[in-house]
Amino acid sequence: MTDDDLDPSAARPLSSARSDVGRVRSVNEDTALARYPLYVVADGMGGHERGDRASRTAIETLDALVPADAEVTPAVLLDAVRAANTAVRELRDPVTGALSGTTITGLAVVRAETGATHWMVFNVGDSRVYRWNGRTLSQLTVDHSVVQELVDAGHITQLEAEHHPDRNTITRALGAADEVEIDAWLLPYAGAQTFLVCSDGVTKELGMFDLEKLLSGHADPDRGLADSIVQAALDAGGRDNVTAIVVESGEFVDAAMFSTEKRDRAFELDDTHPRSPL
Numbered sequence: 001m002t003d004d005d006l007d008p009s010a011a012r013p014l015s016s017a018r019s020d021v022g023r024v025r026s027v028n029e030d031t032a033l034a035r036y037p038l039y040v041v042a043d044g045m046g047g048h049e050r051g052d053r054a055s056r057t058a059i060e061t062l063d064a065l066v067p068a069d070a071e072v073t074p075a076v077l078l079d080a081v082r083a084a085n086t087a088v089r090e091l092r093d094p095v096t097g098a099l100s101g102t103t104i105t106g107l108a109v110v111r112a113e114t115g116a117t118h119w120m121v122f123n124v125g126d127s128r129v130y131r132w133n134g135r136t137l138s139q140l141t142v143d144h145s146v147v148q149e150l151v152d153a154g155h156i157t158q159l160e161a162e163h164h165p166d167r168n169t170i171t172r173a174l175g176a177a178d179e180v181e182i183d184a185w186l187l188p189y190a191g192a193q194t195f196l197v198c199s200d201g202v203t204k205e206l207g208m209f210d211l212e213k214l215l216s217g218h219a220d221p222d223r224g225l226a227d228s229i230v231q232a233a234l235d236a237g238g239r240d241n242v243t244a245i246v247v248e249s250g251e252f253v254d255a256a257m258f259s260t261e262k263r264d265r266a267f268e269l270d271d272t273h274p275r276s277p278l
């Protein structure tokens with residue numbers, strides 16, 4: 001079989017997406033885009049309209065530079081993220097000089113120079129991409145956050161990270177500096193794969209087990225799994241903006257239906273912010 005036989009357009013992934021302001025906030029600072037070949041979430045910060053504009057500007061830049069309906073090269077995708085960084089930098093308030101910032105996290109179908117097709121996962125900030133294989137959920141991205149650094153250094157556990165006073169401080173964001181360092185991973189584009197792209201409004205309300213149960217369940221076919229996940233995060237409190245994209249390629253993994261459970265945790269309003277104030 002040659003690469004020409006593996007025409008990704010012959011079996012494009014199915015996707016569902018939902019973004020919700022949540023139960024506490026008045027502005028949705030998250031923005032999402034889900035259309036072949038790009039599936040991406042941005043979670044803006046900087047307060048009120050600044051975060052809102054930052055995430056929207058980042059996604060609009062990617063939408064303009066990553067054409068719909070065709071795979072792009074990895075270089076085109078990474079250049080689009082860098083252009084989004086520049087566009088967010090340009091939102092600087094001319095009077096106060098205040099910067100806007102946003103996370104940018106997602107995946108795209110890319111075609112390497114060899115002609116081989118891959119999934120490319122990319123991340124700046126603390127939104128996340130997970131892979132679901134029908135039985136286990138794996139987090140593919142690594143948060144750019146103070147608590148992740150503390151976990152990596154062995155100073156605190158993952159459980160302690162959830163309650164740490166710096167849990168909302170991120171160490172990388174679009175808009176924070178002229179140059180942006182982008183984490184990226186290439187995965188084979190083959191077989192049945194399901195990915196979840198989400199903002200921290202999902203992961204602060206729902207644990208891995210909750211997400212696994214939701215991804216195993218039967219979604220309303222008209223609304224999709226992303227809707228079920230966002231609804232569950234809202235039912236669990238919805239203290240932040242809540243955004244999810246579910247991308248399913250290849251054979252759909254069917255499993256028994258599970259009900260969702262509310263998490264019984266008390267939260268205060270959590271604001272994500274960069275390590276150096278924007």
Ligand code: MG
Binds near residue numbers: 043199200201240272
């Ligand atoms: Mg958030």
